[in-house]
Amino acid sequence: MLNELIDKRKTILAESEQHKERRNELNATASKFARERNALNAKTREFVEEAQTNKELRDQANKDVQAAKEERNALNDQANVLFEELEVFKKEHGSIKNRGIKELQKQIENMEFRQQTEVFSVDKERELIEKIKQLRAEIRDQEAELEQNKDMRTKLTDARELRRQASEVHARVTELAELAQRHHDLMVENYRNADKSRETADDAHKQFVEAQEAADAEHKSFLACQKELRDYDKVIGGLRKKTRTTRTTKEQKAVRQEAERIFTSFRSGEKLTTDDLLLLQRSKMV
Helix, strand or coil, X not given: CHHHHHHHHHHHHHHHXXXXXXXXXXXXXXXXXXXXXXXXXXXXXXXXXXXXXHHHHHHHHHHXXXXXXXXXXXXXHHHHHHHHHHHHHHHHHCCCCCCCHHHHHHHHHHHHHHHHHCCCCHHHHHHHHHHHHHHHHHHHHHHHHHCCCHHHHHHHHHHHHHHHHHHHHXXXXXXXXXXXXXXXXXXXXXXXXXXXXHHHHHHHHHHHHHHHHXXXXXHHHHHHHHHHHHHHHHHHHHHXXXXXXXXXXXXXXXXXXXXXXXXXXXXXXXXXXXXXXXXXXXXXXX
């Protein structure tokens, strides 16, 4: 029975070591996924922070665009007032009675926009360019006539300066709008990257939980094996102690019987050897 228990204990011990080894492997796997998850979460935070920074920069650029537009419009309004006065003077005193400078300039801007955005045949584009030249020449003619008058010359100079300033501000509006768009694109890209990183982090966390739960199950099985081993150790230890006690009792009985024989022989007159005396001492008969 004792040998059978010892064999069973060896089996439980091997099973315990397997659970321990598997638990350690799963804990290592869980730690790996935890590190990946933490790194991805940190990267997600970086993407979100970068997106937020670009959002703030975009919003500021949009505010600057609005402020620049208001400044440009104010300059254009001032220029338009002067051009209106020039138109009135021209109609009253000028020899040119057709379209005014403001209208001609607007036509030129529309044509230039069409030239930049539309596809023309070679002949049509040449025709458009020639038309723009004619309109500019007409503007120069009207301006030349207006410059004949000192007051009108001053107004025309001021109107041109205001228009020039408005054009510079408009260029800044365009730059700021492009800047706002760049920051908007970066914001969207970073938010998109944050979503991807967060999704990957969630997958890593899921794998971490699965590995950790499996490791916990292996650890529970390991502890159960350890308890079973302790129970076997108690039973085996008790049996071994009982076996030793039984063996000792048998040995003591045999010594006692031999000692009684020697003592009987001694009383009959036989001599005792040293070993006989030692045996009698062990049996506590002397």
